Amino acid sequence: MSEQPNGAPAEGQGAPAPAPQTPQQQPSEKNAAPAKDKPAEKSGEKKLTGAELKAKAKADKAARRAQVKDRKEVSKAEAAVSSSPQQLGPAASEVKGKKGKDGAAAGQGGRPLLPKTVPSAVITEQKVQIPECFSHLSMAKRIPMTQADKDVHPSVLALGQQMATFSIDESIARLKATLLAFKRVIQSYTTPPGHTLARHFTPHVLNPQIEYLTACRPMCFSMGNAIRWLKLQVSKIDMDASEEDAKRDLCLAIDTFVAERITVADEVITEAGSKLIRDGEVILTYGRSSIVERTILLAQAAGTKFSVFVVDDPYERQGQQLAKVLSAEGIQVSYCGDFGGLTNHMRRTTKVLVSAEAMFSNGSLYARAGTCDVALAANELHKQVVVLCETINITERVSTDSLTYNEIDPERGQAGAFRLLFDTTPDKYLQLLVTELGTVQPRSAPDLLRKLEEFN
Amino acid sequence: MDKFLDSLKGRPVDASIDYLVSLLKRRQIQGSESCALATAHILLQVVARDKWSDVNQLLERVQTVGRKLVAASPRELTIGNVVRRILGLIRDEAQEDRNDANNDGSSDVLPEPPHSAPLKLDSPPGKPIRPTMASALGSLTRTQSMFNILADPDVAPSFLLDGTPAASSGASTPLAHGLATNASALRSEVLDGIEEIMDEIKQVDDQLCGYSDIVIHPGDYVLVHKPSRTVQRFLTRSKRRFTVLVVTDPATVTAEDPYAILRKSLAANGSTLINVMNTGLMAYMTRVNKVILSARAITATGGITVDAGAAAVARAARASGRTVIVLGGVYKLSPDTQANQDLATEWGDPSRYVNFSDGAMVNNVRVKNAVSEYVPAELIDTYITNLGAHSRDHLHSIITDHYKDAEVSLDLYGKIRK
Numbered sequence: 001m002s003e004q005p006n007g008a009p010a011e012g013q014g015a016p017a018p019a020p021q022t023p024q025q026q027p028s029e030k031n032a033a034p035a036k037d038k039p040a041e042k043s044g045e046k047k048l049t050g051a052e053l054k055a056k057a058k059a060d061k062a063a064r065r066a067q068v069k070d071r072k073e074v075s076k077a078e079a080a081v082s083s084s085p086q087q088l089g090p091a092a093s094e095v096k097g098k099k100g101k102d103g104a105a106a107g108q109g110g111r112p113l114l115p116k117t118v119p120s121a122v123i124t125e126q127k128v129q130i131p132e133c134f135s136h137l138s139m140a141k142r143i144p145m146t147q148a149d150k151d152v153h154p155s156v157l158a159l160g161q162q163m164a165t166f167s168i169d170e171s172i173a174r175l176k177a178t179l180l181a182f183k184r185v186i187q188s189y190t191t192p193p194g195h196t197l198a199r200h201f202t203p204h205v206l207n208p209q210i211e212y213l214t215a216c217r218p219m220c221f222s223m224g225n226a227i228r229w230l231k232l233q234v235s236k237i238d239m240d241a242s243e244e245d246a247k248r249d250l251c252l253a254i255d256t257f258v259a260e261r262i263t264v265a266d267e268v269i270t271e272a273g274s275k276l277i278r279d280g281e282v283i284l285t286y287g288r289s290s291i292v293e294r295t296i297l298l299a300q301a302a303g304t305k306f307s308v309f310v311v312d313d314p315y316e317r318q319g320q321q322l323a324k325v326l327s328a329e330g331i332q333v334s335y336c337g338d339f340g341g342l343t344n345h346m347r348r349t350t351k352v353l354v355s356a357e358a359m360f361s362n363g364s365l366y367a368r369a370g371t372c373d374v375a376l377a378a379n380e381l382h383k384q385v386v387v388l389c390e391t392i393n394i395t396e397r398v399s400t401d402s403l404t405y406n407e408i409d410p411e412r413g414q415a416g417a418f419r420l421l422f423d424t425t426p427d428k429y430l431q432l433l434v435t436e437l438g439t440v441q442p443r444s445a446p447d448l449l450r451k452l453e454e455f456n
Numbered sequence: 457m458d459k460f461l462d463s464l465k466g467r468p469v470d471a472s473i474d475y476l477v478s479l480l481k482r483r484q485i486q487g488s489e490s491c492a493l494a495t496a497h498i499l500l501q502v503v504a505r506d507k508w509s510d511v512n513q514l515l516e517r518v519q520t521v522g523r524k525l526v527a528a529s530p531r532e533l534t535i536g537n538v539v540r541r542i543l544g545l546i547r548d549e550a551q552e553d554r555n556d557a558n559n560d561g562s563s564d565v566l567p568e569p570p571h572s573a574p575l576k577l578d579s580p581p582g583k584p585i586r587p588t589m590a591s592a593l594g595s596l597t598r599t600q601s602m603f604n605i606l607a608d609p610d611v612a613p614s615f616l617l618d619g620t621p622a623a624s625s626g627a628s629t630p631l632a633h634g635l636a637t638n639a640s641a642l643r644s645e646v647l648d649g650i651e652e653i654m655d656e657i658k659q660v661d662d663q664l665c666g667y668s669d670i671v672i673h674p675g676d677y678v679l680v681h682k683p684s685r686t687v688q689r690f691l692t693r694s695k696r697r698f699t700v701l702v703v704t705d706p707a708t709v710t711a712e713d714p715y716a717i718l719r720k721s722l723a724a725n726g727s728t729l730i731n732v733m734n735t736g737l738m739a740y741m742t743r744v745n746k747v748i749l750s751a752r753a754i755t756a757t758g759g760i761t762v763d764a765g766a767a768a769v770a771r772a773a774r775a776s777g778r779t780v781i782v783l784g785g786v787y788k789l790s791p792d793t794q795a796n797q798d799l800a801t802e803w804g805d806p807s808r809y810v811n812f813s814d815g816a817m818v819n820n821v822r823v824k825n826a827v828s829e830y831v832p833a834e835l836i837d838t839y840i841t842n843l844g845a846h847s848r849d850h851l852h853s854i855i856t857d858h859y860k861d862a863e864v865s866l867d868l869y870g871k872i873r874k
Binding site for chain 2 (some may be wrong): 131133310312313314315317320323324327328332333334335336337338339340341342343344345347369370371372373374376377380401402403406409412415416417418419420422423424425
């Protein structure tokens with residue numbers, strides 16, 4: 001923080017940036033304007049910790065300012081969006097603050113994934129059209145690579161695009177890809193002279209990556225957990241250690257983390273989950289989840305005779321993929337594209353198997369929208385609902401309804417077509433939580449968290 | 457539907473019946489209102505153009521046609537409802553005629569009690585009561601015993617019938633004597649009655665709309681599932697400013713707004729419409745104040761048949777303690793019960809979500825797609841019909857007002873259900 005005085009002039013420079021925009025603003029946009037300015041100021045303070053960054057920033061600023069003019073409408077709206085509760089742990093609060101800046105700087109987002117369905121004139125207004133009652137929720141957006149922050153590492157850049165287009169979708173897949181990308185970032189990092197890795201890496205190299213990823217798609221809880229862990233590891237690095245050693249240690253730590261919390265965890269969970277499937281059972285699952293798929297396949301490989309009922313989300317239809325994979329393995333599969341006749345299906349079912357996007361510490365499940373309805377129908381007929389979840393997905397936050405934390409489908413974020421991606425299932429509708437630390441009652445999720453803390 | 461109505465004139469009655477049966481079987485006529493109207497039209501033809509000399513013959517004929525239609529689309533309860541209503545109508549008219557004929561001296565007919573008026577109590581002000589129905593009540597000699605009201609509708613109370621012929625035979629004797637002469641008078645009266653039933657069906661939407669301001673409060677978030685024309689009109693009629701969440705049909709996802717017209721007319725009142733593209737609605741229930749469903753049919757126990765997917769909505773609403781309101785004309789209220797929920801679900805076209813060209817799915821996976829399903833009575837709070845808002849317990853008395861016991865116990869389904 002000794003650089004703070006140096007930062008002051010840069011901040012002064014930063015201030016005019018929004019100024020030239022204001023005269024051009026339409027009167028109708030007044031409301032949005034303050035929302036935009038606030039995060040911009042905040043971010044100004046934040047990034048001034050490095051002196052040489054200031055020089056860079058100066059050079060960039062002129063170019064960026066020109067761009068900013070063009071996309072101010074969009075960025076304003078984005079700033080409004082980014083004021084929504086972020087899906088990060090509280091420890092990552094500095095990321096939160098910066099995210100506002102990212103929304104403003106990275107600009108030109110909000111291009112819908114299906115541009116042909118929405119007339120181009122609508123694009124700039126699109127964000128404003130999020131129905132007011134849901135405006136606090138966040139939404140993934142496509143940021144053209146050319147407008148990403150210059151500090152973003154190429155591998156992170158690619159990952160961001162994959163996340164924004166939902167080609168990497170599941171929480172655990174996103175986590176794994178993020179950690180591997182960060183490993184690359186670490187490998188290609190060299191500490192500037194006069195700095196130490198422990199002090200310099202997180203604010204100047206890691207945070208821009210995180211901001212970019214968050215801007216592409218709001219972070220999932222597991223990413224928040226892992227990033228907090230990673231920052232802790234960086235801060236723990238011995239000041240006197242050589243850069244090579246430090247980088248090697250960090251990469252090793254990431255590898256171990258991926259192996260322990262993801263790879264082995266998945267093995268343990270699929271193993272435990274497949275043992276819950278008994279001969280003659282009918283397993284109902286909702287949508288497609290890779291861990292549920294592997295669990296079912298493992299049970300089949302173990303020689304259990306059972307059948308599967310796939311209920312699908314008609315807007316995603318990923319369950320068809322699952323149905324094909326399972327039936328190709330010789331499992332008897334039934335498929336239903338929506339919730340029509342759900343009670344009928346449930347009556348023939350013996351067990352419901354779903355995977356978690358995240359678990360809250362009050363035992364409620366955060367998963368694909370519709371999971372709660374399935375669990376409710378199961379509960380009505382007293383069928384067991386089993387949740388598969390890696391412990392990295394457990395967050396210490398609490399949510400009692402589905403509108404506290406959620407994400408809006410970027411393709412359907414207006415009144416004309418609106419869709420939430422997740423919902424929250426209260427623990428009373430769930431019977432079992434299968435994690436790598438054991439199979440417990442969902443209500444015991446916080447106990448698992450405590451256990452994890454003891455390990456570390 | 458229009459095509460069917462056009463074809464009625466040119467064809468012999470039997471051909472029209474077969475045509476309608478095939479239309480119903482192919483679900484080319486579907487939806488409760490169309491089915492009800494088509495049934496009324498075809499029975500109108502039967503009464504008007506068939507040769508019949510006495511009431512029993514006519515009753516028999518109507519029952520046979522009714523069974524055919526019901527068998528063609530057994531889950532459209534409104535078909536059975538209309539058939540029953542018309543049977544009741546014929547019996548009433550016949551009995552009236554007989555009363556007139558036997559008025560001097562014969563003692564087998566009980567004196568006509570003064571019009572009992574449960575029907576009037578429910579009717580909204582200004583709504584004309586069907587005169588035939590009112591007189592039906594009058595001439596209906598059976599008093600409403602406590603037992604009757606409490607009787608389980610699942611058990612057909614055929615032994616209770618006093619005066620009216622028991623059960624489904626229809627070959628009743630008391631009506632037989634001396635009616636042939638009145639055939640033509642009876643015919644025209646019955647035809648008038650059927651026209652009235654058709655008018656009643658057509659007017660339901662307008663009458664329902666009158667209740668929208670009572671149901672919808674300013675600032676409400678109202679959730680509707682694939683709103684039918686009835687529900688859409690109900691919503692637009694409200695002068696309040698509220699938000700409508702519309703659960704859209706996922707199979708018809710298009711670029712343009714499927715409810716653009718509704719949105720426009722709602723916007724005129726300052727209300728907003730949001731198309732919700734989720735199948736699971738639990739996520740929204742914290743926001744929603746009430747759920748409005750339109751019934752395809754309402755059964756005697758209070759359960760309703762609805763478009764597939766609405767049951768999940770109702771369940772979610774109930775689990776979150778939200779009000780579930782059902783809209784439907786009285787003609788949808790059926791004396792039938794759907795004792796077996798599994799059978800109440802109608803399965804249909806599997807290609808809705810799965811493409812037939814998708815070999816892996818078509819060959820190996822059993823694809824199911826529900827068209828309509830059953831919502832049990834426990835999930836529903838209020839029913840709004842053209843006669844007003846009712847609680848579940850009150851449905852019984854509406855049924856007894858509209859259907860005679862002979863019709864209630866009439867088994868139109870034969871072996872379909874068993």
